[in-house]
Amino acid sequence: MPSFKVVLTEHGYASTDCEREIVERAGGEFICAEQLPPPETLRLCETADGILCRRQEITRELIARFRRCKVIVRYGVGTDNVDTAAATEAGIIVGHVPVYCVDEVTTHTFALLLACVRQVVTVQKKMETGAWDVHRGEPLYRLEGKTIGLVGLGNIGQGMARKLRGWGLRVLASDPFVDSQKANALDVELVGFRALCEQSDFISLHVPLLPETRHLINAESLGWMKRGVVIVNTARGPLIDLKTLLKALDAGQVAWAGLDVFEEEPLPPDSPWRSHPRVVISDHTAWYSEESQRQLQRIAAQEAVRVCTGGLPESLANPEVLKKLGRWQEWKPSENVRWQLRRLEQFRKDA
């Protein structure tokens, strides 16, 4: 008789043999509910000890029905599709996988940025029509000597800073939970968000979606930016007020945007972002490589098993739940989650 049950709600991967093997080896039962009708999945989740999810919205209403659940692990870094406040109130740990795709996301960010700066897609489209012309339209500008602003200096922001070494760019970052010592070690100047907007030629977003970061890029912050700025977002769509960005692109205030993430996903077929001449897009795939996907599936299953067998996860998105569970002292936070603790302390101070 298995000692615990882990339900996977949906995934979209070719195989979940990896998760099954990890759960079963630890003495648990693994159920993949992807092909089941939603009411049946919910019924299974009501009696699950651990739940694995990818894109599904895990709302307060659903959480209220998870009677045995100890842990919800989201496949990925961001946990904005899980109501973490409701999970905390219910004493449920929200796990996630914070460092499985730093190489992929930073490489993808460079791909979008460089495609914008060198107008790769525009040139390709013109060449497909038979054209061959150096002075083919809008001028291109040199990268060296310009300033790039990283909003968020966590795992991916730091990965960006490391890869930016040698590019000849001045690198700024804004992150209220990072100290200047860490920034200095990465050759990054730590500045406030407004100063970053005012001074950067290129702005790249690497913050989580939180109430205070929703629409961080809005009419006000766009107004602080240099005319002709390039904005890249591989973090979360709702960090940008996309309607306002569209107007800023059409008015030339923003020269180019490179977007992997959108406020509405999947992007509707008739979305203006699909055909804008000064936008380079991808379909929320910055995280993906065969290697990162395998790592993601393995770590998510291991985290669920850790909690279901009485341990604590290596990373969690709601560290405050451990106080509620009386397990605060047991937990040794990794560098990955320390900023979340600083954010919580800040909120308590401000409250």
Ligand SMILES: NC(=O)c1ccc[n+]([C@@H]2O[C@H](COP(=O)([O-])OP(=O)(O)OC[C@H]3O[C@@H](n4cnc5c(N)ncnc54)[C@H](O)[C@@H]3O)[C@@H](O)[C@H]2O)c1
């Ligand atoms: N497109 C993709 O496929 C993909 C893949 C992985 C991660 N992501 C997204 O990338 C983003 C960054 O991921 P990460 O792994 O670096 O996360 P992380 O938790 O390691 O770092 C986030 C950083 O943001 C900082 N931060 C928090 N609030 C801030 C604010 N108001 N202003 C400035 N900085 C703030 C934190 O201090 C932290 O250093 C997340 O939104 C994540 O969901 C996207």
